[in-house]
Amino acid sequence: MKLVWSPEIALKAYTDTVISCGDMEGSSVAEFISAMAAGWNARLVVETWTRGGAIASSIGLAIATRHSGGRHVCVVPDEDSRSAYIEAMRNSGQAADVVVGRPEEAVEGLEGIDFLLVDCSRNNFASILRVAKLGHRGAVLICKNASSGATVGFRWRNVLDQGLRIVRSEFLPVGKGLDMAYIGAKGGGSGKKGQSRWIKTVDSHTGEEFVIRK
Template identity: 60%
Template structure:
């Protein structure tokens, strides 16, 4: 099996996220990421979050997990972050699954990740991507705030091409503060750029700038 795109599920998650994130900063990022997670029918959605982070993306991921009957897990570094995250998500009517600890250590107990979002401003984001246990169907990995990351030399192949998994394609989108997205195949499944009828197009309009982005997946 491999990740299969569902435009109908993506559209539903996108619309629901628009409704939920109208008053949040970076709502355009949340809408796009939510549609992607739902469209790929992700069953295990993982994100990292720390104190002071923007929550629109988290809301979008939670909404996507509802549409896929999946599991949305957030890793936070400490109790203060957990408390802030839980309280803010509760105000949005969402009861998140939260794990406290260093992301690289927590990852040991989370296998089968289909969709993952990390914050490029966190110093260990590349290490988290390296140790992530991806689904046998492959996975979509997203680095948000990519324009602000300190590791200017970051390359997807350096964190995903290790023999057991392979970079299929990647794209950088100038949405929000930059989204760096990769589709990764694993040895437990297969993926190909040449398969007939497999490509899908996502159209996203940034509501603040009015710019339109078309992404081929």
């Protein structure tokens, strides 16, 4: 088994996130990642968050898992962040499971991650990626704020287990930059190439349209 793309579910999650986030900070990123997480039918969606961070991405992921039937887990570093996160999500009408602890340790304790979102503006983002235990169906990994100085010299192959198969990776000029990688199913060969698909997203702030081939 491997992650299978469902365009109808992706569109529903995208639309619901547009309605829920409106002009909220980070809404363009939220809309995109919501469509990605839902479209890939992710069962375990994990993100990291710190007090003061934008909440739009979390709303998008909560909506995505509602459509995919998955579980949304947010890792926060302390109780203050936990309280702020829960309140912000409650005010938006959403909810998520919250795990408190050092991000690297908390993420390492989660098995079978299908979708992982980390923040490149945090110095430990590469360490979090390095310890993530990905699902056997494959996984989608996304680094937001990828235009920050912390990503200088960043390479997916330098932070991921050498046994993982990186099917493709892309940098997208959405928000402050998204660096993403699709990891193949464990034990899966390269196989025959299927028909190419295209994913279209629009930055709600600038009106720019991005078309992504996968």
